Amino acid sequence: MSDLPGIVITGVSGRMGQMLVQTVRASDKARLVGAVERAGHDWVGRDLGACMGGPELGITVTDDPLEAFAKAQAVIDFTAPAATLEFAKLAAQARCVHVIGTTGFEPAQLEALKPAARHAVLIRAGNMSLGVNLLTQLTKKVAQALDADWDIEVIEAHHNKKVDAPSGTALMLGQAAAEGRGIALEENTESGRDGITGARKPGAIGFSAIRGGDIVGEHDVLFAGMGERIILRHVATDRAIFARGALKAALWGQTQKPGAYDMIDVLGL
């Protein structure tokens, strides 16, 4: 019996779920102990390895998250907001570190996540990659240095299956820009322009979303001034960057006190 932290992956058949299975199995710092899918999914009740088209792994995909969490030290969760809210309660009950990559939360849903962090370590980020988390720091710094005559626009592109916009990453970058500028993002957002919109609201932070093909994730923060522009860019070409970040967070969380954390905490940026 290994004493490496045991990890459960939720939404295991998803794009990120399958990438996480590969990442955790390749790691010598953690072991995969459970796999969760939604009730009714055709992977439930079958061996995970066989579902993924490979040799059997001895892990049966379950739709009973609490049963899976009870055997684990961490849950890595890239699913959907309603599912993540449910998993947060159960992970706290099982005292598991809950790493949340899910995006698309409404403000009330984010509020509803808070009680879980009183009992367990909860680490949430709209983007788990080192590059994007560094970019948030750079964005804050540039926004701090420029006055409100510089228009800030966050432009993102993702694959055609993505269901939420702006992306979680775009919101992190917008938040960083707002903090740098010393304004509240909620009161200074401009998005979804269409038709006769009128001139751009001075000082606003704009968001635009492109959806197409298999784009993994691309984000530009554009600072547009009079006669010059600065563009900060991150391009993701492989989902492994998110899975590596999530696993790092799950391991880091093992030694932390209950509370709400993000990837800036994990990476020590």
Ligand SMILES: NC(=O)C1=CN([C@@H]2O[C@H](COP(=O)(O)OP(=O)(O)OC[C@H]3O[C@@H](n4cnc5c(N)ncnc54)[C@H](O)[C@@H]3O)[C@@H](O)[C@H]2O)C=CC1
């Ligand atoms: N924070 C980050 O670094 C990243 C975040 N994401 C986010 O992760 C989420 C998932 O993305 P993808 O893997 O591309 O989506 P996907 O649609 O391929 O996978 C989601 C999976 O969750 C499962 N699921 C939904 N409800 C469930 C429930 N109640 N119980 C168990 N499983 C359930 C679905 O059946 C599906 O297999 C999205 O919100 C996306 O924006 C994606 C990549 C990186």
Ligand SMILES: O=C(O)C1=N[C@H](C(=O)O)C[C@H](O)C1
């Ligand atoms: O849905 C995705 O694919 C991604 N979602 C995250 C987001 O909303 O920013 C992270 C990454 O860009 C991929």
